[in-house]
Amino acid sequence: MTHESTAVGLASAYSNTTTASGDWWRDAVIYQVYVRSFADSDGDGIGDLRGVRSRLPHLARLGVDAVWLTPFYVSPQADGGYDVADYRAVDPLFGDLADAEDLVRAAHALGLRVIVDVVPNHTSEQHPWFRAALAGEPGARERYLFRPGRGAGGSLPPNDWESIFGGPAWTRVADGDWYLHLFAPEQPDLDWSRPEVAAEFDAVLRFWLDLGVDGFRIDVAHGMVKADGLPDIGRGAQATLIGSEPLPFFDQDGVHAIHRSWRRLLDSYEGQRIGVAEAWAPTSERLALYVRPDELHQAFNFRFLTCPWDPAAMRTVIDESLAATTAVGAPTTWVLSNHDVVRHVTRYGDGPRGLARARAAALLMLALPGSAYLYQGEELGLPEVLDLPPAARQDPAFRRGPRPQTHPTVIAPRDGDPMAPEADTCDGPRAGHGPDLPTAPEADGQDGLRDGCRVPVPWSGTEAPYGFGPGGSWLPQPDGWAGLSVAAQTGDPHSTLELYRAALELRRALPGLGAPGAGGPPESCGMRWQSAPEGVLLFTRPGFACTVNTRPEPVELPAPGRPVLSSAPVETDGRTVRLPADSCTWWTP
Numbered sequence: 001m002t003h004e005s006t007a008v009g010l011a012s013a014y015s016n017t018t019t020a021s022g023d024w025w026r027d028a029v030i031y032q033v034y035v036r037s038f039a040d041s042d043g044d045g046i047g048d049l050r051g052v053r054s055r056l057p058h059l060a061r062l063g064v065d066a067v068w069l070t071p072f073y074v075s076p077q078a079d080g081g082y083d084v085a086d087y088r089a090v091d092p093l094f095g096d097l098a099d100a101e102d103l104v105r106a107a108h109a110l111g112l113r114v115i116v117d118v119v120p121n122h123t124s125e126q127h128p129w130f131r132a133a134l135a136g137e138p139g140a141r142e143r144y145l146f147r148p149g150r151g152a153g154g155s156l157p158p159n160d161w162e163s164i165f166g167g168p169a170w171t172r173v174a175d176g177d178w179y180l181h182l183f184a185p186e187q188p189d190l191d192w193s194r195p196e197v198a199a200e201f202d203a204v205l206r207f208w209l210d211l212g213v214d215g216f217r218i219d220v221a222h223g224m225v226k227a228d229g230l231p232d233i234g235r236g237a238q239a240t241l242i243g244s245e246p247l248p249f250f251d252q253d254g255v256h257a258i259h260r261s262w263r264r265l266l267d268s269y270e271g272q273r274i275g276v277a278e279a280w281a282p283t284s285e286r287l288a289l290y291v292r293p294d295e296l297h298q299a300f301n302f303r304f305l306t307c308p309w310d311p312a313a314m315r316t317v318i319d320e321s322l323a324a325t326t327a328v329g330a331p332t333t334w335v336l337s338n339h340d341v342v343r344h345v346t347r348y349g350d351g352p353r354g355l356a357r358a359r360a361a362a363l364l365m366l367a368l369p370g371s372a373y374l375y376q377g378e379e380l381g382l383p384e385v386l387d388l389p390p391a392a393r394q395d396p397a398f399r400r401g402p403r404p405q406t407h408p409t410v411i412a413p414r415d416g417d418p419m420a421p422e423a424d425t426c427d428g429p430r431a432g433h434g435p436d437l438p439t440a441p442e443a444d445g446q447d448g449l450r451d452g453c454r455v456p457v458p459w460s461g462t463e464a465p466y467g468f469g470p471g472g473s474w475l476p477q478p479d480g481w482a483g484l485s486v487a488a489q490t491g492d493p494h495s496t497l498e499l500y501r502a503a504l505e506l507r508r509a510l511p512g513l514g515a516p517g518a519g520g521p522p523e524s525c526g527m528r529w530q531s532a533p534e535g536v537l538l539f540t541r542p543g544f545a546c547t548v549n550t551r552p553e554p555v556e557l558p559a560p561g562r563p564v565l566s567s568a569p570v571e572t573d574g575r576t577v578r579l580p581a582d583s584c585t586w587w588t589p
Contacts, residue, residue, distance in 0.1 A: 040469025049095040063504030066113035078186035083124035113214035121220040145180035215274035222279040225254035243280035284324035291330035331370035346384035359567035360584035381496035460487035512544035545587040561587035
């Protein structure tokens, strides 16, 4: 018998807002929306909040529990909105505050919770606080990390820290002082030792909680506190050390006091509002500190995201992650892709092999104890777009290279053209930018190619923009994406979209696929590894088994039950099974 990769028609046992444990976030599946690339309502080629609202039924049908929205606040868009100029207002590029309220209400009506980004490590250079700092307002610079330079006349940066986007992490202003920016110069780092900074962000969180959002994804949650004295690192290519070695600007113990304060604030609201850490830590044990009972609810497991397609490596990451989070009574939060990394179809080899592995990895992720995040378009099997023209790219790291280290004392106002801010950042006349500058690999920062995972989603139609909106799209979509659209895949039992829909339905229907219990030993999650042939992972949970064949050829083994879902057709006679290459299969007794 050959079992196709279709659902078996089991009815959902739980609603979109209730889990067996009562804590919805412990086993929630949360869908990341990169707002400018999801759906465009007004034809300007850029996704917006009304566009997101119009596509919420797709997410409800997919079966996710919540949606996470990337920043839509007022911003000059130097880094896709992660440079915020006003934390309490919606950028006209994406709509207005009424659109945000309408979106939250519409999501709640569909049983979907809403999580929004908060960016506390840095502001935009156009934030009123930073404008005041440059203008010399008394005390204004104390909110940021301004320091005198080293060397003759203070001509050298205060230390050897490098920007994540390449080049120095310091920019000099006209009066000779330097300010720290771990990302782009347009993103000055805040000084969280100042009570005024903490008070401001408490007020920002309350503003959005009062509006009805269900939580926050905390950008650079590991970065708000720097080591005392801002010590040198003593080596270059520092961006490559993130998440693998201790660094004086990331994962300092002091950040946990901030997160404990925010947990108390979140707990003061009804409805289980949550905090989610985007935190890079050198070990699973360090990452687990962010999700202790009095801190945040979730922290992205980037070790799982970066794990190679190797059974031993995957098992090690899974075991260590579960052990670390279970020890502090928290669920593990699994993720395969997001707006900052190459899509996993391409990471796993691209083409048919990459897609096969990506489908299998998704089923593996959704079978593990804990919560999971999906990045928009992964349910369609979208690959990374590798051939975007340089003129279209807007990732600030793409153009970041040697640049004059003098910042103007007056920052030009934002252009009124909604397409202008990011275009200006990449290709305009701003000092230090231009088509001949080296890309980030030459500047020891990120690769500057993140735009390839941000190409707008295809919804329908045979040519671009594939239903994305009534106009074009801010990044060009490939000619061959018609077959990957939501419309094209809906109803096709072999499509990646229907595979995800079936998996999320079964994840609720099967009682063994839920959240692990809080506290207790690692085995309290009910997951146990079983013996399997080389190259195959096999684990069981109550009333459930999962097999993953990582080998490039089929493997035969005793059938662990009845197949209910597979990323590729499996052949079984009820006693033995022939697992396809690069596949994952779910089983019940």
